[in-house]
Amino acid sequence: MISVIVPVYNVEKYLKECVDNILNQTYADFELLLVDDGSPDGCPQICDGYAARDPRVRVIHKPNGGLISARNEGIRAARGDYVCILDGDDRALGNMLQFIHDTVAGLPEPPDMVLFAAHNVYSDHTEETLNNVPEGYYDRERLEKEIFPRLLMDTRNGLHPGPIQAHTWDKAFRRELLAGHYTRDERIRVFTDVPMTYECLLHCRRVYICNEPLYIYNKTNEDSIRARSRENLLTKSFYYLVSYMRENMSGLAPSIGRQLNEYAAMLIIRTGKWRAATEPSLREAAKRMKEGLRESDMLSFVTARGLPRKAGAVILLLKMHLVLPAVLLCAARVRQEKKQSV
16 A cells, blocks of 8 residues: 655665664555665665565665655655655654554545654754644645645745645655656755645645654754755755746645745745854855855746845845845844844
C-alpha cells in the first residue's frame, strides 16, 4: 500500500538507524526505495546490503543531481497507493505507516494527502512542528474556504509563511497525485519541498490534517545546518524556484497570485535580514545583497503594491536601487525581533 522513498547523500552516520526504523514499522505492507544520489561515502554499500537482506528494499543508484532529482527518481519508481518521503538522517516513529494506513482506511473516501506533525530534535531540546489549522477531514470546498486563502503566506500580522508546513517528510501523498505534480525543475536547490507540497495541495480534492507527531526531524546534523544557511543566499536557484511556482500554481486558487508575490518578497527580505545580521558591516551587507539580487533576478517577480507596509517599503527601495537604505530597514527589523524574543 505504501512506498517509502529515502533520498540518500552523505548520511552514512545516520542511514542505518533511519532504515532500521522503517523496516521495523508496526505496519509491514510497504516498499522502501533507497535512492543513492551518487553519495561519496559508504551509503551505496549500506543500501545494497539492506536490499540483499530484505525483499521490501529496492535501491536506485544514480549520478549526483541534488535532492529533487533523487526524490523524482523514487517517485517515478514507486508502486504503492501512497508515498512517504523521508530524509536519510531522520527517523519515523514506529507507528507512522500504521497510522497512515488506519487513517486512510477509516475515512469515507480516501484522501489525496495525509498531513501530520513532527518532533524537531536539537542537541539540547526537542520542539514540535505542527500544522496551525484545525485538525480534521477537508473536502475541496473546505480547502478552498479555510486553507487556500493563506496556504503560502499569512499577512494578517506582517509577512509570514502560511500555517501548513511545507515539508514533504510529514505527509503521505496519494501516488497518482504525486505523479502528476512532482517538481520537474531539478535546478531548484533551495526550499526544495515548497513547490511540490503546495502544488499537490492545490490539486487535492480531499485532505486529512492532524497534529499527531509521527516523524523525528534531526536538527543535530551539522551538514544539514550548513546546507540550510545557503537558503539565505540569493542565487539563480531562487529564480528557478519562484518561476516554477508561478508557472505551475498561478490560477489554481483565487489568491495564489497575491501569495506568490508575498512569498517572493519574503525570500528577498529574509536574505536582507540575514545579511544585515551576519556581514561585518551594513555596507558589506548591501554589497552582497546587490550581488544576490543581480544573480537571482528576484525583483522581477515582486511588486510592492499590496504588501504589508514595512515589507513594501523594503521592496520599493530595492526597486529604486537604494540597497543600503533597504538593508538598514532589514537591520532595524532584526533588532526589533531580538528585543521581542528576550
